[in-house]
Amino acid sequence: MKILVKCLQGGSTLLDVSESSTVSELKKLVQKNMRIPVFQQTLILFGKCLQDEKCISDYPQIKDGTKLYVAIKNPDFFNTTLHKFLRKYYHEAQCKVIVEEFMKNFHSKVNSLSLDDLERIAKSEIESAASGL
Structure with missing residues (x-):
């Protein structure tokens, strides 16, 4: 097909x-x-x-x-940013474990969203940003 x-x-x-x-x-x-x-x-x-x-x-x-x-x-950008933030508070090995667990949970949650869900989130963020101007 x-x-x-x-x-x-x-x-x-x-x-x-x-x-x-x-x-x-x-x-x-x-x-x-x-x-x-x-x-x-x-x-x-x-x-x-x-x-x-x-x-x-x-x-x-x-x-x-x-x-x-x-x-x-582009998963590396988010992973890298999160890792840099966590390095302020945790050792390198701890950061790695936290980021891996967070990303696993994050991907699970995002994969369960529909395009309609994502569109609602985006519209909400746009409206929120516009009202803050």
């Missing part, structure tokens, strides 16, 4: 995949065609993040011609 993958920052690619392909395999094709590293990809279908270990067949909404979106994430 053919799946269109569009990048939220621009660009797209048409991929030929089977229902038995995993999301992880799909991400490798996106990396090859769009030059977006797998670790920076989040594939999105109807506002929900696809899980790497699942097969395409685990998502009955994915059919021939389905459009997926790929969001590009």
Whole structure:
């Protein structure tokens, strides 16, 4: 089946995949065609993040011609900033453990959000910033 993958920052690619392909395999094709590293990809279908270990067949909404979106994430920036902040209060080894646990929890929570949830958060932040001006 053919799946269109569009990048939220621009660009797209048409991929030929089977229902038995995993999301992880799909991400490798996106990396090859769009030059977006797998670790920076989040594939999105109807506002929900696809899980790497699942097969395409685990998502009955994915059919021939389905459009997926790929969001590009930059996890190092947040990790680095958090680590620098924590170094003021903790030893290096403690910082590493805290950041790893925080990021694991953070990713779990973010992956459970829909695009509608993210849009509401963004609008709330924009309105809050505008009222503070």
